[in-house]
Amino acid sequence: MVGARRAARPSLRRSRAFPVTVVLVLIAAATTVLGAAAPAAAALPKGFTVVTALSGLTQPTAVRFAPNGRVFVAEKRGTIQMFDDLADTTPTQVADLRTDVNNVSDRGLLGLAVDPGFPDRPYLYALYTFDGPMGGASPLWGVAGQDNDPCPDAPAATSPGCVVSGKLTRLTLTGDSTTGQDLIHDWCQQYVTHTVGDVVFGADGALYVSGGDGASWGGVDYGQGGLPPNPCGDPPGEAGTAPTPPSAEGGALRAQDLRTREDPVSLDGTVVRVSPDTGLALRGNPSADEADANTQRIVAYGLRNPFRMTTRPGTDELWLAEVGWRSAEEVDRIRDPRARVRNFGWPCYEGTSQQEEYAAAGLAICAGLYGQGADTKPWFSYPRGVPLSGRDDCSTGPRSSISGIAFRSSAGSAYPASYDGALFFSDFSRNCIWIMRAGVDGLPDPSTVRSFVSDAAGPVDLQVSPQGELCYVDLVGGTVRRIVYGSAPA
Numbered sequence: 001m002v003g004a005r006r007a008a009r010p011s012l013r014r015s016r017a018f019p020v021t022v023v024l025v026l027i028a029a030a031t032t033v034l035g036a037a038a039p040a041a042a043a044l045p046k047g048f049t050v051v052t053a054l055s056g057l058t059q060p061t062a063v064r065f066a067p068n069g070r071v072f073v074a075e076k077r078g079t080i081q082m083f084d085d086l087a088d089t090t091p092t093q094v095a096d097l098r099t100d101v102n103n104v105s106d107r108g109l110l111g112l113a114v115d116p117g118f119p120d121r122p123y124l125y126a127l128y129t130f131d132g133p134m135g136g137a138s139p140l141w142g143v144a145g146q147d148n149d150p151c152p153d154a155p156a157a158t159s160p161g162c163v164v165s166g167k168l169t170r171l172t173l174t175g176d177s178t179t180g181q182d183l184i185h186d187w188c189q190q191y192v193t194h195t196v197g198d199v200v201f202g203a204d205g206a207l208y209v210s211g212g213d214g215a216s217w218g219g220v221d222y223g224q225g226g227l228p229p230n231p232c233g234d235p236p237g238e239a240g241t242a243p244t245p246p247s248a249e250g251g252a253l254r255a256q257d258l259r260t261r262e263d264p265v266s267l268d269g270t271v272v273r274v275s276p277d278t279g280l281a282l283r284g285n286p287s288a289d290e291a292d293a294n295t296q297r298i299v300a301y302g303l304r305n306p307f308r309m310t311t312r313p314g315t316d317e318l319w320l321a322e323v324g325w326r327s328a329e330e331v332d333r334i335r336d337p338r339a340r341v342r343n344f345g346w347p348c349y350e351g352t353s354q355q356e357e358y359a360a361a362g363l364a365i366c367a368g369l370y371g372q373g374a375d376t377k378p379w380f381s382y383p384r385g386v387p388l389s390g391r392d393d394c395s396t397g398p399r400s401s402i403s404g405i406a407f408r409s410s411a412g413s414a415y416p417a418s419y420d421g422a423l424f425f426s427d428f429s430r431n432c433i434w435i436m437r438a439g440v441d442g443l444p445d446p447s448t449v450r451s452f453v454s455d456a457a458g459p460v461d462l463q464v465s466p467q468g469e470l471c472y473v474d475l476v477g478g479t480v481r482r483i484v485y486g487s488a489p490a
Contacts, residue, residue, distance in 0.1 A: 043393045043454040047416075047485050050453060053086040053471065054480040058147070060473050062112040062198075062461045063480050068119050069466070073473075073480060076108035077101065077147040078128060082176070086465065086482065095126065095171055095178045099144040102131035102164045104151040105192035110307075111168075111199040113207070115276065122173040125183075125276065127199045127209060130167040134185050140164065154192045158218050160227045164189050166196040166267075168209055168279060183279025186267040186294065188232035189214035190225065190251070194269075194305045200318075202311055207276040208299075208318055208337070210306040213269040213346070215252040217325070220347075220357050223250015235263040246364040252347035256365050258301045259343075265294040269346060271306060271320070272297035273337050286341045299337040302344040302375060306332075307402070308461065313409040313421075321405040321425055322378070327351055329402040330378035331425055331436075331444075345375030352377050380436065380446045384429075391450035394432035403428040404462030404472060413468020414485045424452060424470055426459040433459060433472065453483065 044050065054063075059076035066072065071083040073091070078101030081091035101109050111127030131149060132138040141162045142149030153159030166187030171178035189195055194212030202208060214232070215221040222243055223234040229242035234250025237243055243250045249260055255269025273285050274297055281288055281296030290296050300306075305323035312319060318337055322330040322344070328351025332344055347358045348366035358366055369375060382388050384400035404426035408419055421438030433453040439445035453472075461473040470483045 043451060044483075045452065049484050050456075051482045051484055052479050053482045054083060054088075054091075055478060057081065057478040057480070059108075059475055060460075060478060060480065061108065061110050061475065063463050063471060063473050064112050064114045065463065065466055066114045066118045067116065070118075071480075072112060072114060072124060074109050074112040074126065076110070076475070077103050078109045080109075080112065080124065080126065080171075080178075086480075092176050094173060094176055095124070095180075096145075097126060097128060097169070097180075098146060099142075100128070100130055100138045100167070102129040102139075102141060102151075102162070103147065103149050104141075104154050104162070107164070107189070107192055107195045110196055111209070113199045113201055116201050116205070119173075123276070124171040124173060124178065125199050125207065126169045126171055126180075127196045128167060128169075129189065129195045130165045130185065132164060134165040134188060136165075151192060156218075158216055158225060160225070160231075161191050163226070163231045166211055168199065170276070170279075183276075184209065184267070184272075184274070184297075187211045187214060188254075188266060188268065190232055191216045191221075193217040194323075197306050198309045200309050200311060201276070202273075202318065202337070203314075203316055205276070206273045206282050206337075208271060208273055208309060210271045210303070210309055210320065211267050211269065212303070212305040212307070212323075213252045213255045215254065215268075215347075220361050221251030222248035222253050222361065222363060224248070225251070232266075235260070245362040246367070248363060249365060252304070252358070253363065253365050255302050255304065255346050256343075256348070256369070258295065258298055258341065259365065259368070261292070261295065265292050265298070267294055267297070269301055269303045269306075270298045271300040271303065271309070271318070271334070271337075273299045284338045286338060298341060300332075300334055300342045300344065300376075302342075302346050302349075303332075304346040304350075308405050310405045310407060310462075312407050319379075319405055319407075319423070321402045322346075323401050323403075324381075325350055326355070326357070327353070327383055328378070328381040329384075329400050329427065331380040331402070331405065331423070332376070333379040342376045343369070343374060344378070345369065349375045351381040351383075379444070380449070388434060388451075389449045392434070393451045393454040394427075394434070395430050395454075397430055399429040400427055401429045402426070403460045404433070406462035406464050406470065408464055408470060409468065415468060416485070424462055426456060426462055426472060428458055428460055428475070431456050431458060433462070433470075457481070
């Protein structure tokens with residue numbers, strides 16, 4: 001068991017059958033996990049067209065391009081499909097992790113990476129919600145080999161749910177099949193939202209992995225919920241004992257766990273930098289000299305749901321798409337993950353301000369952070385219900401959930417030169433993809449934000465293909481779509 005909290009065992013028992021309802025909102029916003037906003041009228045910049053590249057997929061969550069041209073697609077249920085290229089219409093299923101994967105509401109196989117040395121290093125990296133406790137066996141709640149899993153009371157925001165964990169596994173591809181090696185098993189998750197996030201490679205070969213806080217999306221959560229309470233065993237008490245303010249450290253406060261090192265440190269609400277071979281912290285990490293293995297791994301924390309990540313070409317920078325709660329979706333920048341550990345403030349802060357409900361809860365962890373004023377502010381944030389700029393044609397809607405982030409480089413693409421270095425980010429609830437163009441310093445300029453695709457079909461992942469085209473994953477429709485410039489292919 002890697003970096004588990006004390007008494008980190010689920011306290012719930014499977015008491016009754018639960019009718020499976022497939023919830024198609026992978027990254028729930030603050031007030032609901034059901035449905036997405038109606039798309040606005042179609043709008044693309046002149047000369048661009050959206051083309052369906054891959055179809056017939058089952059709730060795809062991530063697409064990755066291998067150096068040799070192959071394309072891999074993760075499906076939420078726990079399967080991975082391999083295509084020869086974007087023109088291939090008959091994929092080969094190379095991994096079936098459904099027995100291990102808990103596929104309820106926001107949970108599932110959410111993150112995927114291909115080793116940059118592929119195929120000489122024939123490895124895929126799968127990040128998923130594990131259907132069992134840390135160090136335990138699967139399936140705890142589901143049935144082996146099934147697409148969907150039952151969960152008591154899911155997906156209610158304050159109900160006990162089914163307590164699980166998260167896992168990063170390295171898969172070795174041999175022919176058309178894979179074998180797995182577990183690298184990290186952590187991320188206790190009490191509720192069905194804010195589960196694991198993304199996995200990406202840095203320019204230096206480091207593997208970056210993100211995970212949510214595993215807390216409730218419907219109200220202030222400091223570990224007081226569950227039957228019995230506090231099933232993740234968050235301090236200062238034990239599992240079965242509800243934490244109380246001001247000393248509580250559970251629920252969403254797991255995202256601030258690194259600040260209380262006298263107890264075991266979890267990976268909830270963090271980004272870690274690890275070896276792709278061992279899952280252990282890399283030399284050069286800011287806390288590499290600490291004794292605790294999880295502390296060594298962490299390069300950022302104070303995150304609610306860092307669902308997607310990307311690197312900026314030509315740099316060591318890591319950029320995050322952080323799903324917000326009441327007031328703000330965030331684009332966060334980690335300039336140099338090796339320089340220092342960054343605290344983005346959740347749940348004490350949201351966006352650029354104190355989170356009012358957690359501030360009013362009388363929690364010592366937040367009071368201490370307010371006194372320091374040491375949280376890292378987002379590069380860009382936006383509220384729900386309003387346009388992002390005067391050049392935003394997307395639906396405003398009552399909800400927002402940032403769901404993808406990618407940089408475009410100039411290599412191998414027919415895109416106009418003005419798009420070089422641009423940052424794209426998407427919102428599942430608004431069915432939108434925006435562009436933030438590079439400024440004179442090469443960094444994304446928030447003053448340039450405008451809608452790029454205002455009728456995007458439920459995007460949950462953005463990637464740039466080897467041809468330099470932006471691609472997005474359509475969870476609901478089961479497709480991967482290309483955004484091409486010039487004449488669309490037949």
